[in-house]
Amino acid sequence: MDINEEYEEELEAFLIWMKDAGYTPYTQKSYLADVRQFLDSLNGKQLESVKKLHVVSFLTSVRERGVSDATRNRKHAAVSCFFKALIELELYTANPAAGIKKSKTEKNREPVYLDEDDLQRFLSAIDGKYRSRNLAVFLLMSYMGLRVGEVHTLNLSDYNVERRSLRVFGKGRKWRNIPVPEGVVPYLDLALEGRLTPWRSKEEAMFISQKGRRLSIRGIQQIAADTFARFQSEVPAAHRRPYSSHKLRHSFATMLLRKGADLRTVQELLGHSSIQTTTVYTHITSREKEVAMSRLQLHMPQ
Structure with a gap:
């Protein structure tokens, strides 16, 4: 059938x-x-x-x-x-899928992320013919928190050079404006200067693939996978972490919270509709726990 x-x-x-x-x-x-x-x-x-x-x-x-x-x-x-x-569309009258419970996912599972040193090493592992483009793509994800799909849909007109801000079309068909960090600006400008010639003259996509089309979600994920493979090439296979392009967004959220940004601001920058989604990033590392515990003074009665 x-x-x-x-x-x-x-x-x-x-x-x-x-x-x-x-x-x-x-x-x-x-x-x-x-x-x-x-x-x-x-x-x-x-x-x-x-x-x-x-x-x-x-x-x-x-x-x-x-x-x-x-x-x-x-x-x-x-x-x-x-x-x-x-x-x-008035073809049917009932939804048999309504009211079925969702599976419980591990809501409190700690996200996999890279700390700042690892992030620097990851960005250093980007190489090849399209390095400036790929570097800009991953900087937008790791230092501005963009999703893979959001990078994919970016158009040239979404970048306001004067204001140094990026207009991002996110989940739920919502737009958000994100300031471009000073350190990211030169890399983004360089990528746009070296933008590949699109196959169609009217192509508005910010990032173009080697085939002359809008850089696809799958393309971004594959470039990330290849870069993470180089990044972990000297790590024994058993100790390699399950990194992917989305982990760069996790890294951005973690860095912001560690530098004292409040949860509401991080929610806005990430484009989360609910602050509950953002709370998954408030994880604390073992090192921070150890430092906190070392401050406790034990005073025993004589």
């Missing part, structure tokens, strides 16, 4: 709804893949007869295949969005 033919109208409607709602191409692709996987699990069942049980059964089978709780929750969100779209 061809899923695309069986549910062609519904999948097309869902894609139109996501585009209209402003979902990024990356999210559209992920959600469509998740929904197709769900539809495949129905074995040709009509959508009108789908019940909550079928959605729970799909999510259970996904978990049994060993995916993380976060991935299971994303698939749940995709299916729920799918039915929400069909209801809003």
